[in-house]
Amino acid sequence: MPDATFLDSTELVLNMGPQHPSTHGVLRVILKLDGEKVLGTDCVIGYLHRGVEKIAENRTYAQFSPYVDRMDYVAAISNGLGYCLAVEKLLNVEAPPRAQAVRVILTELNRIASHLLWLGTHALDIGALTPVFYCFREREEALKIFEKYCGARLTTHAFRIGGLQYELYEGFEQEVKAFCDMFLPKVDEYEELLTHNRIWLSRLKDVGILTAEECKEYGVTGPVLRAAGVKWDLRKAQPYSGYEKYDFLIPTRQNGDTYDRYMVRMEEMRQSVRIIRQAVGAIPEGPVMAKVSKVIKPPVGEAYVSIEAPKGELGYYIVSDGSTQPYRVRVRPPSFVNLQALDRMVRGALIADVVAVIGTLDIVLGEVDR
Amino acid sequence: MIWSFLKKVFLVDLFEGLWVTFRNQKTKYIYTEQYPAERPKVAERYRGAPRLNLNPETGEPLCIGCNLCALACPENLIVMTSERNEKTKRKEMKTFLFDTSRCMFCGLCEDACPSDALELTQDFELATYTREGQVWTKQMMEEGPKPTRYTC
Amino acid sequence: MAEEKAPPPKPAAKPPATMAATPWEGDLARGLKERFGDAVTEASSYLGQNFLVAKPEAITGILQWLKWEADFDYLVDITAVDWPKRAERFDLVYILYSFLRNERVRVKTRVPEGYHPQSVVGVHLTANWLEREVFDMFGIEFAGHPDLRRILMPDEWEGHPLRKEYPILQQDQRWVQENLGIESGQ
Secondary structure, three states, X not given: OOOOOOOOOOXXXXXXXXXXXXXXXXXXXXXXXXXXXXXXXXXXXXXXXXXXXXXXXXXXXXXXXHHHHXXXXXOHHHHHHHHHHHHHHHHOOOOOHHXXXXXXXXXXXXXXXXXXXXXXXXXXXXXXXXXXXXXXXXXXXXXXHHHXXXXXXXXXXXXXOOEEOOOOOOOHHHHHHHHHHHHHHHHHHHHHHHOOOHHHHHHHOOOOOOOHHHXXXXXXXXXXXXXXOXXXXXXXXXXXXXXXXXXXXXXXXXXXXXXXXXXXXXXXXXXXXXXXXXXXXXXXXXXXXXXXXXXXXXXXXXXXXXEEEOOEEEEEEEEEOOOOOOOEEXXXXXXXXXXXXXXXXXXXXXXXXXXXXXXXXXXXXXXXXX | OXXXXXHHHOOHHHHHHHHHHHXXXXXXXXXXXXXXXOOOOOOOOOOOOEEEOEOOOOOOEXXXXXXXXXXXXXXXXXXXXXXXXXXOOEEEEEEEEEEOOOOOOOOHXXXXXXXXXXXXXXXXXXXXXXXXXXXXXHHHHHHOOOOOOOOO | OOOOOOOOOOOOOOOOOOOOOEEOOOHHHHHHHHHHHHHEEEEEEEOOEEEEEEOHHHHHHHHHHHHHOOOOOEEEEEEEEEOOOXXXXXXXXXXXXXXXXXXXXXXXXXXOOOOOOEOOOOOOOOHXXXXXXXXXXXXXXXXXXXXXXXXXXXXXXXOOOOOOOOOOOOOOHHHHHHHHOOOOOO
């Protein structure tokens, strides 16, 4: 942050404290202002730090997987998928095709749920009070499917190392198909509410521009990178869990401003429905769990596996020393790395734009702080 | 273009949004659940309050005292003791303590139980007035929580 | 005369298991070895993931070479692993990705306690917060970092939590007493 002296009367230091309705969690942003214009920001994080990486060193591999859901608590299934893929890589096993197809369906439903929550809260921050109710209503339908499958709505613990614990319940395919059919017109409804709305346009266009070069420098991934024009998605670049079988597009836009990120995420929801429809139509038969011993003891080594979480690249770097407990688990959180770019995006903007930019980065403090 | 100018003056885009809201005002779209008058139906696999099952025919506890649930729990909140029953020559569970205040309802104990004794049921009303009331004994585990029923 | 039986010889202690890494033969590894010679001590691959171990002084040079010559322009992560029984206690790991080549590479280095590795903020801007987190959790100070202070723990906290000697239930009693007014562990 540039020098702040208390005697300088034109600059004001304002605290957008940890308790704030628009910071999506306990995020503290210290704003240095000149009137209403932002000259610099300083993010103070760590209010939700729970020491997940330290806990991992004291639990066995299977015991640690419920903790992983609680990092990005909005989209818990992706976290579970990343962790299970990382441990499976260390064990050198692969989940059977049926498990992979179900994993893809649940992960894409989870992506839709996460984007719905993002849209609802982002619109709420900007001032549009209606979309949040509709988004949460649709999110309920997705959460009902999670509840029927694995027993919990939010902290799902859906995947196990080696595959799935539960077989599909009766009526899973019909319910997922019904959800897809119900949901696609709803995306059009949200667009009707927001996309051409003049208030939305003037709040979001040309706000928080992050060009492709800046994105790569800051290591920003996910919809933010795609809105800047870089057509990169880990599901296409380094496919995992059977994504290469499905046909979908990667939405990109040119400007890299907040409006483009909104359009990219709306289009991603539609592409997710497309993936789910393809996957549900063709779930292969077979076992749902690979041959993994009861006591998981990977050989000495390390692996880094990353997936395309709804918020960006979520990576797990696991170091094993041959015992039943991991030696080190490092979680590379997309929200943590994306939040660094906040400073660059709000230089010269107004305070209201800070709220819009925090919303558009789609951060979840559980993941930033772990 | 005259058309876009007229659209701007007559607030067409704002009315489009308002029309969506008005459409959703029909009473059939009400989504609110009237809890606690009607208790929501939770799924069969819902991970709620734990319960120790009894054999439906004989009424004997199904627990064989193997301690696998305690070993599987990430929080180490299950404490059980067992002793060998001389008559049947088998291990029998004597005391069972389950601390629901630290439980994260992950279901690992339920997955680990070999005899389907420990099960996470559909009860989700687990609030108590004291911290000690959150630690469940064997009897509370077999009966389940008894929340107050509110009816309007 | 009593015969004294010599105690049976103890079986030789098994060496600790190490990672079954295979050497990494690729033109990238060759290019690095040519350019940096001795500074790259090992270039191997495990489970299909390539990594190289280098000397700590050469890290900035290697990252610069990888960024400008080999198109590894995206720094994915910086992290550290604590091996307390080793002389060079920390394993500093940099994970890089190249959009053009679509591949990842890990650059590892071993730093002893008290060593100040050079910060790579000049090469990749992402390193700012990532190095702050490594400092916060492990205590590795980076020389040349513009703003090295704690990021996840409170600023006045003492102790570096992810070190192996820091027990999981320990808290900084003095900080908790001063700032929260309660006895730690309640």
